[in-house]
Amino acid sequence: MKDLKIFNEDDFPKYLPKLNSLYDDLFSSGKGFRSKLIQMMGKNLRLTTRQEHLLAQTIEFIHNASLLHDDLIDRSPLRRSKTAAWLKYSPEYAVLAGDYLLARVMVNLSRYGNLRLIQYTAEIISDLLEGEWIQDSLVRDWNVQLMQLDQVHDLKTASLFKWCFRAPFIAQENYDERLHQTLEEMGTLLGLLFQRGDDLLDFDIRNDEGKALLGDLKSGYLNSFAAFLARDFSEMKKQKLRGCQTLDEVKELVGLEAFNHAVQEFDEMNTQVIGLYEHKAKSLEEFLPPEQRGLINDFMGLPSVLYFRRAK
Amino acid sequence: MSSEFITLTREDPEFESYLLGTFSDKERAIPVETYHAQTYRERVTFRIVPIDKLSAPPWWTIYFWSCRPELLALTLGPSFAAWLNHPSSLSAWERWPSWLALVGIFFLHTAAFLYNDVQDHVHGADRLNRRRGSQVIQKGWSSAAAMKKWALVNLGLAVLFGLPAFMSAPVALAGVCLTAFLALTVVMKNWGSRWGLCDLALLLLFGPLLTMGIALASFGETNLQDVALGVAFGAMTVWVFQVRQFEDLFRSKPENFRTFLGRLNFDKARLACVVEGFILLGLHPSVGVMVRVPLLFLMILPLVSIPSILLMNRLFKAASPLSSSLVGSSRWALLSHLAWTLWWLAALGTAWL
Numbered sequence: 001m002k003d004l005k006i007f008n009e010d011d012f013p014k015y016l017p018k019l020n021s022l023y024d025d026l027f028s029s030g031k032g033f034r035s036k037l038i039q040m041m042g043k044n045l046r047l048t049t050r051q052e053h054l055l056a057q058t059i060e061f062i063h064n065a066s067l068l069h070d071d072l073i074d075r076s077p078l079r080r081s082k083t084a085a086w087l088k089y090s091p092e093y094a095v096l097a098g099d100y101l102l103a104r105v106m107v108n109l110s111r112y113g114n115l116r117l118i119q120y121t122a123e124i125i126s127d128l129l130e131g132e133w134i135q136d137s138l139v140r141d142w143n144v145q146l147m148q149l150d151q152v153h154d155l156k157t158a159s160l161f162k163w164c165f166r167a168p169f170i171a172q173e174n175y176d177e178r179l180h181q182t183l184e185e186m187g188t189l190l191g192l193l194f195q196r197g198d199d200l201l202d203f204d205i206r207n208d209e210g211k212a213l214l215g216d217l218k219s220g221y222l223n224s225f226a227a228f229l230a231r232d233f234s235e236m237k238k239q240k241l242r243g244c245q246t247l248d249e250v251k252e253l254v255g256l257e258a259f260n261h262a263v264q265e266f267d268e269m270n271t272q273v274i275g276l277y278e279h280k281a282k283s284l285e286e287f288l289p290p291e292q293r294g295l296i297n298d299f300m301g302l303p304s305v306l307y308f309r310r311a312k
Numbered sequence: 313m314s315s316e317f318i319t320l321t322r323e324d325p326e327f328e329s330y331l332l333g334t335f336s337d338k339e340r341a342i343p344v345e346t347y348h349a350q351t352y353r354e355r356v357t358f359r360i361v362p363i364d365k366l367s368a369p370p371w372w373t374i375y376f377w378s379c380r381p382e383l384l385a386l387t388l389g390p391s392f393a394a395w396l397n398h399p400s401s402l403s404a405w406e407r408w409p410s411w412l413a414l415v416g417i418f419f420l421h422t423a424a425f426l427y428n429d430v431q432d433h434v435h436g437a438d439r440l441n442r443r444r445g446s447q448v449i450q451k452g453w454s455s456a457a458a459m460k461k462w463a464l465v466n467l468g469l470a471v472l473f474g475l476p477a478f479m480s481a482p483v484a485l486a487g488v489c490l491t492a493f494l495a496l497t498v499v500m501k502n503w504g505s506r507w508g509l510c511d512l513a514l515l516l517l518f519g520p521l522l523t524m525g526i527a528l529a530s531f532g533e534t535n536l537q538d539v540a541l542g543v544a545f546g547a548m549t550v551w552v553f554q555v556r557q558f559e560d561l562f563r564s565k566p567e568n569f570r571t572f573l574g575r576l577n578f579d580k581a582r583l584a585c586v587v588e589g590f591i592l593l594g595l596h597p598s599v600g601v602m603v604r605v606p607l608l609f610l611m612i613l614p615l616v617s618i619p620s621i622l623l624m625n626r627l628f629k630a631a632s633p634l635s636s637s638l639v640g641s642s643r644w645a646l647l648s649h650l651a652w653t654l655w656w657l658a659a660l661g662t663a664w665l
Contacts, residue, residue, distance in 0.1 A: 134562075137632030147442075148634040151562060178321070181355055185347060276344065276357065279317040 006035060006060040011104070022085050022097050026064050029080040033306075034059045034164055041168040044295035051171050054112055058121060059164055061101040066128055066156075068098035073136055074219055078212075117170045124163045131156025140220040142238050146227045150192060153224070158191020179287040182280055189277040190302055196270055197307040199223035204247055205263055206309040213247050228269075229254065229262045274303040317344070319357040330358055331434055333455025338363055340452040349436025356439070361452055368453040377446045378459065380425040382646055386518055386552065387421040388414070389653035390545035394523035394530075394538050396660035397603060401531040409477040410530035416474030417526065423466035430460045441560055443642075477529035484534070488525045492517060508572040511550050519546015537603045541656070544592075544599040548649050551588050555623070556642040558585050562633035578633055589624040593617055596652055605659035616655040619648040 007027035009020050035056035042052035070076070071084040072094050078084060086094035102125060109118045135152045138144050165183040169175075201211040203225055216223040220242075222230065230238055237253065244250045251259050281299040288295060304310045318341070320327045329335040331343075341358035348354045368374065391414055429445045432438040433456050438445040449456050478485050498504065498513040505511075520542030527534040557573045558581055573581045597613055623644040629637045 134632050134634055138634060141631070141636050143636035143639070144634070145636065145639060148636070148639070151634060177353070181347065181353065182319075185345070185355070185357075276317060279357070280319070283319060 006032065006057050012100075018089050018093060019097060019100070022089055022093060025082060025088070026068070026079075026085060026097075027060070029082065030060070030064070032060060034063055034160060037161070037164040037302075038168065040298050041164065041295070044292050044298065045168050045172060046291075047168055047171065051168070054108060055167050055171060058105050058109060058167070059160060061105045062121075062125060062128065062163075063160055065098040065101035065105075066132065068094045068101070069132065073132065074139075074221075076219065112171075114171060114173070116175065117167060120167065120170055121163065124159045127155045127159040131159070135221075138221070142222060142230075142242055144222050144227055145231065146224055149222075149224045149227055153192055153195040154188055157195040158188045161191040161194065162187030176287055179284070182283060182287070186277060186280045186299065189273055189280070190306060193270060193273055193277070193303050193307040196224050196266070197309055199225045200263070200266070201309075202226075203229075203250070203263075208309060208311075214244065214250070217242065217244065217250075225262075225266060228266050229259070270307055274307065277303055316360055317357055318360060319355060321356075322352055322354040327356075331356070332457040332460075333449070334457050340366060340455065342452045343433075343439045343450060346436050346439040349440055354436065363452075366452050368451075374448055374453050375462070378426055378429065378448050378454070378462065379422045380446055382643075383425060384418075384421065385646070385650045385653045386549050387417055387424075387522065389649070389656070390519065390522045390542060391417045391526045393541050393545065393653070393656045393660055394526040396657065396664065397523075397537055397541055398527060398531050398533075399663040401533075409480050412473045413477035413526055413529035416470050416472075416477060416529075417522075419466045419470035419473060423463050423470055426459050426463035426466060430456050430463065433459075444556075444560075474529070480530070480532040481528040484528050485525060488521055488528065492521045492525070495521065502570055505570050505572060506575050511554065511572050514553060515543070515546035515550045517546070518549035519543055522546075540599045540602050544596050545653075545656075547588075547595060548592055548652055551585075551592060552642065552645040552649050554588065555585055555627070555645040558582065558627065558633075559638050559641045582627055582630060585627050586624050589620055589627070592652075593620060596655075600659065603660070606662055609655065609659035609662075612655075616651050619644060619651045623648055 007023050009024075012019055012023065014020065038052060038056040038059060041047070042055070047055070067079060068085055071079050072086040072091055076084055077087055082088075084094075085097065089097075105121065105125075106118065109121055131152050131154075135156060138148070138152065162184050165187045166180055169179065169183070197206070199216070201207045201209070202214055202216050202223055204213055205225075207213075217226055226241070230241055233241065240253050241250065244253060254262070278300060281296055284296050284299070285293060318330070320330055326335060330341040333340060335341060339360050339362055341360055343356050344359050345357040346354070347356075395410065395414065425446075429438065429449060432445050433449045438447065438450060442450065448454050449459060454462075495513040495516045499510050499517070503509055520539045523538045523542035523545065524534045527538045554573055557571050561574065561578065561581060573584060576584060596616075597610060600610055600613075623641060626637045626641055626644060629635070
C-alpha cells in the first residue's frame with residue numbers, strides 16, 4: 001500500500017515560527033499504519049480520493065497530537081529515535097502544536113460538512129484524552145492489573161481503531177446501527193491486540209522494528225505484558241522488577257523458562273481474543289453488499305499484522 | 313475457532329433464552345463480552361460450551377458459593393447481635409421460634425443473593441465485572457434459570473422457618489415486613505438513588521428492620537437498643553456497598569450514574585467514602601456505650617478498627633478509579649464488617665455467660 005502524504009506545509013500558516021519544521025519532524029518518520037487502515041477501508045468501500053485523504057489526515061493528526069502531548073506528559077526524550085518535540089522546541093510549542101492539530105481536524109471536518117462525522121470524531125478525541133488522563137494516574141502504580149490497563153487502552157488506543165473502522169462508513173452516510181456496533185467492537189478488540197503486541201516489543205518479543213527495550217518499565221509504567229508477567233509476584237519481586245535496567249535482568253529475575261511460559265500464555269490468551277475478533281469480522285457479511293465484502297478478508301488479516309507483527 | 317461464538321442483541325428472540333440458559337439442555341452459553349448493558353442496544357457475545365466439557369464442581373460446592381458465604385456477616389451479623397442483645401430473655405434461649413428465626417434469615421439471605429446474582433446477570437452488572445457476584449452463572453456452572461428456581465426454593469424455606477417465628481408478634485412484625493417491603497421497593501426501583509434514598513433504604517433493610525424483626529420474632533419484644541444496633545450494622549453494610557460502587561466507579565459508568573456516589577466526582581466520592589469510614593469508627597463505640605458493652609471491649613476497639621483504617625488508607629491513596637489500591641477494596645470492606653460483627657457478638661455474648 002503506497003504511503004499517503006499526510007502533512008503538507010500549505011496546510012498550516014507559514015508565519016507561525018517553528019510550526020512547520022516541528023510537524024515535518026513529527027510526520028516524517030511515523031509508520032502511518034492508521035492511515036493505511038483508512039486506505040484499506042477506502043479501497044473496499046470505494047471512497048473518493050478526497051474522502052480518503054480527509055480521513056487519513058484526520059486520524060494521523062489526532063494520533064500525532066496525542067504523541068506530542070504524551071511525550072511531554074511522560075517527559076520522554078525520544079520519539080521515533082529522534083529528539084521529542086518538547087525538548088527540541090519547547091514544552092509550550094509541543095502543547096500548542098498538539099492543540100493546533102486537533103483544531104485543524106475540526107476545521108477540515110467542518111468543511112466536509114458531515115455533522116455525524118464531526119460528532120463522532122469529537123467523541124473519540126474525548127475518549128483519547130480520558131485515557132491519557134487515567135493513564136497518567138497509573139504511572140508508578142506497580143500493582144496495576146491487566147484488566148485495569150485494558151480499560152485505559154480501550155480509551156487511549158482502541159478509540160482510534162474504532163474510528164478507522166467506522167468513520168469511512170459515516171463519511172459514506174451509512175449509519176446502520178448494527179454494522180457500526182460490530183465495527184466498534186472489532187475496533188475495541190483490535191486496539192487491545194495492537195497495544196498488547198506493542199507492549200511485547202518492550203520485552204523484545206517479535207521486535208523486528210528494533211524498538212527500545214523496557215521503555216515503559218524504565219519510565220515507571222507497568223505495561224500489559226509486564227502486568228501479566230508480574231501478576232503473581234510478591235511485593236519484593238515487584239520491587240526488583242522495577243529496578244531492572246536490562247532485559248537480561250528481567251529474565252534472570254523471572255527465570256528464562258517462566259518468562260517464555262508467560263509469553264506463551266499471553267499469546268494463548270490473545271489468540272482467544274483474535275477468535276472473538278474473527279467471529280465479529282465474519283458477522284459483517286450480513287451488513288455489507290457483495291462488492292464491499294473483500295473488507296472481511298482484509299479485516300481477518302489484521303490481528304496477524306498488529307499483534308503477531310507479521311509483515312503483510 | 314470463531315464458530316463457537318454467537319452474538320445476540322436484546323431484540324433477538326433467542327436473547328433471553330441464551331441469557332437464562334434455557335436454549336439447550338446439552339450446552340451452556342457463557343457470556344464473554346457485553347456492550348451497552350441495560351439499554352435497548354445491548355449486545356452480548358456468548359461462547360457456546362457443551363455442559364460435559366465445563367468441569368463444574370459438585371452441586372453442593374456451587375450451592376455453597378451461591379450462598380455468598382463472604383456476605384453472611386451482613387445479614388446474620390445483625391441478626392445474632394439483636395438476638396444477643398436480649399440477655400434478660402435468657403429463658404427464651406431454648407424457645408424454638410428464636411432458632412427458627414435465625415434459620416429463616418439464613419435462607420432469606422441465600423434467596424436474596426441467589427436472586428441478586430440472577431438479576432445482576434440479566435442486567436449485565438456481573439457480566440461487565442468479573443469480580444462481582446458469585447460468578448456461578450458466568451462460569452457456566454449453573455444456568456440463570458436454575459439459579460432463579462433455587463432462589464424460590466430458598467425463599468420458600470425462609471417462609472417455612474420464618475412463619476412460626478412470625479407468630480411471636482404478628483402485628484408488630486407485619487409492620488416491620490411492610491416497611492421492609494417499602495424499603496425493598498425503593499432499592500429495586502432505584503428511587504431517589506441520586507440523593508441517597510436507596511442507601512438509606514439499604515441501611516434500614518440491613519439494619520434496624522433486621523434487628524427489630526429478629527428481636528420481635530425471637531422474643532416478642534424490641535427496644536431502642538435494637539434500633540441503635542441496627543443503625544450501626546446498617547451503616548456498616550451501606551459502607552460496604554458504597555466502597556464496592558467506588559471500586560467499580562469506572563468500570564460500570566452508566567450504572568454508577570444512578571447511585572449516590574456515582575453522582576459525585578471521583579475526588580468527592582473518595583472523600584465521602586473516607587469520611588463515612590471515620591463516622592463508623594465513632595458510631596460503633598457510641599452505640600457500644602449505649603448498649604453498655606463491657607469496658608474491656610471498648611478498650612480493644614483500636615484493634616477492631618484496623619481493617620477499616622487500612623481500607624480508608626487504600627481509598628485515600630487511590631489516584632484514579634483504576635488505581636491498584638482500589639482493587640480488592642470491597643473485600644477489605646467485608647473484612648472490616650466482619651471485624652466489627654465479631655466484636656459485637658463477643659461484646660454482647662459475654663452478657664449471656
